[in-house]
Amino acid sequence: MKTEASTAAKPGARTASVTLLVGLLVLSIFINYIDRSNLSVAAPIIEKELSFSPVQMGWLFSAFFWTYSTLQLIGFSGWLSDRFPVGKVFAVGFALWSGATLGTGFLSGFTALFAMRLLLGAGESLAYPCYSRILASDVPQQKRGRANALLDAGSKLGPALGTFLGGLFLSRYGWRIFFIGLGALSLLWLVPWLRYTSGATNIVDGERPVLPPAKRMFRLRSAWGAFAGHFFANYFWFFLLTWLPSYLVKERGFSMQHMANVGSLAYLMMAVATLCAGWISDQLIARGVSTTKVRKRVVVSGLLCSTVILPVAYAEDPRVFVVLLLLSCMSFGVYTSNHWAITQTLAGPLMAGRWTSVQNGIGNYSGIVASWLTGVLVQQTGSFRLAFCVAAAFAVIAAVMWGVVVGPVREVDWGSVNDAA
Numbered sequence: 001m002k003t004e005a006s007t008a009a010k011p012g013a014r015t016a017s018v019t020l021l022v023g024l025l026v027l028s029i030f031i032n033y034i035d036r037s038n039l040s041v042a043a044p045i046i047e048k049e050l051s052f053s054p055v056q057m058g059w060l061f062s063a064f065f066w067t068y069s070t071l072q073l074i075g076f077s078g079w080l081s082d083r084f085p086v087g088k089v090f091a092v093g094f095a096l097w098s099g100a101t102l103g104t105g106f107l108s109g110f111t112a113l114f115a116m117r118l119l120l121g122a123g124e125s126l127a128y129p130c131y132s133r134i135l136a137s138d139v140p141q142q143k144r145g146r147a148n149a150l151l152d153a154g155s156k157l158g159p160a161l162g163t164f165l166g167g168l169f170l171s172r173y174g175w176r177i178f179f180i181g182l183g184a185l186s187l188l189w190l191v192p193w194l195r196y197t198s199g200a201t202n203i204v205d206g207e208r209p210v211l212p213p214a215k216r217m218f219r220l221r222s223a224w225g226a227f228a229g230h231f232f233a234n235y236f237w238f239f240l241l242t243w244l245p246s247y248l249v250k251e252r253g254f255s256m257q258h259m260a261n262v263g264s265l266a267y268l269m270m271a272v273a274t275l276c277a278g279w280i281s282d283q284l285i286a287r288g289v290s291t292t293k294v295r296k297r298v299v300v301s302g303l304l305c306s307t308v309i310l311p312v313a314y315a316e317d318p319r320v321f322v323v324l325l326l327l328s329c330m331s332f333g334v335y336t337s338n339h340w341a342i343t344q345t346l347a348g349p350l351m352a353g354r355w356t357s358v359q360n361g362i363g364n365y366s367g368i369v370a371s372w373l374t375g376v377l378v379q380q381t382g383s384f385r386l387a388f389c390v391a392a393a394f395a396v397i398a399a400v401m402w403g404v405v406v407g408p409v410r411e412v413d414w415g416s417v418n419d420a421a
Contacts (some may be wrong), residue, residue: 149278167260
């Protein structure tokens with residue numbers, strides 16, 4: 001059966017075009033995570049200026065995930081990316097989330113800020129289904145680890161730069177100009193993207209493929225293992241992404257500048273780790289090592305090692321605290337280099353967008369839980385220690401899901417999966 005996926009670029013063809021495409025995607029996810037994490041960076045100032053409580057800040061952090069997760073979980077984002085020209089779908093989502101970032105700088109009330117975070121989540125809900133649709137269609141298995149690692153590095157470098165520059169910028173110019181400037185600059189990315197997609201002939205605007213029913217994936221143990229593994233691992237990630245700046249400032253007594261330095265270094269170490277782990281994984285697979293062994297062992301080892309975040313909450317020596325935090329973040333970066341490669345391999349080009357949509361939708365509900373629950377725990381206990389314990393425990397559960405529940409890492413033959421209940 002000839003589909004858009006099956007007519008993907010052949011070896012030696014469109015190399016420069018695909019390289020440009022991946023480069024634009026990496027830049028887009030870099031912007032994606034700057035726009036997503038900017039509230040966390042500005043939180044200490046916004047909380048003080050607008051007299052918000054920790055619980056209110058937790059609700060603001062979680063607002064993004066209500067739309068981001070729900071639109072993916074119900075399959076809407078994945079259906080759009082699988083069914084329509086994915087380049088155009090992604091452009092619409094990008095414009096929505098960049099506009100929401102810009103608009104945040106003009107607002108003050110809790111309800112208005114909450115609504116803008118909902119819009120941000122709606123726009124960004126299209127990102128990962130579109131990424132997976134493109135990578136599953138055009139990137140071969142032995143290069144998929146590196147492609148995903150580059151994208152994941154962008155997701156870590158975004159918060160790294162955003163945290164660092166935010167620490168410098170916020171104390172001088174305030175949070176409003178910070179959001180307005182980020183939103184306006186983000187929109188500039190659409191210029192090269194629209195120019196590229198207007199002339200593309202395969203990845204982003206091909207014929208509509210014949211798709212297998214989405215319900216088939218829900219009959220697979222590996223799908224449920226990936227969904228659960230992503231949920232529990234994402235709790236760890238969103239705990240850091242939403243609350244690390246506030247933790248460093250409020251509990252560790254860091255200045256905004258010191259917070260920016262340590263926070264950005266943590267994300268930078270994640271990016272370095274994911275690039276190295278992605279490259280090593282692809283090298284091993286290219287040499288004939290089992291894809292299942294490589295992908296799953298990297299994912300599980302990264303998650304288990306990331307639990308060194310637990311003693312972070314109890315370390316008295318600032319140097320020990322920082323070293324443990326960086327080790328934990330590096331380990332989590334090892335995990336993130338390969339988990340999407342597992343999903344893309346299992347789903348294949350015909351199901352990649354919808355599988356990713358559901359997995360990311362379920363996984364990102366942990367962002368709601370982490371944002372809200374951490375705020376409650378901090379307010380009730382007056383400390384972040386219990387919150388760190390929960391994050392470490394969830395990382396262990398995630399390792400079990402990916403290592404045990406997910407089966408062999410090979411493309412599912414969707415024609416052989418029974419539709420019957």
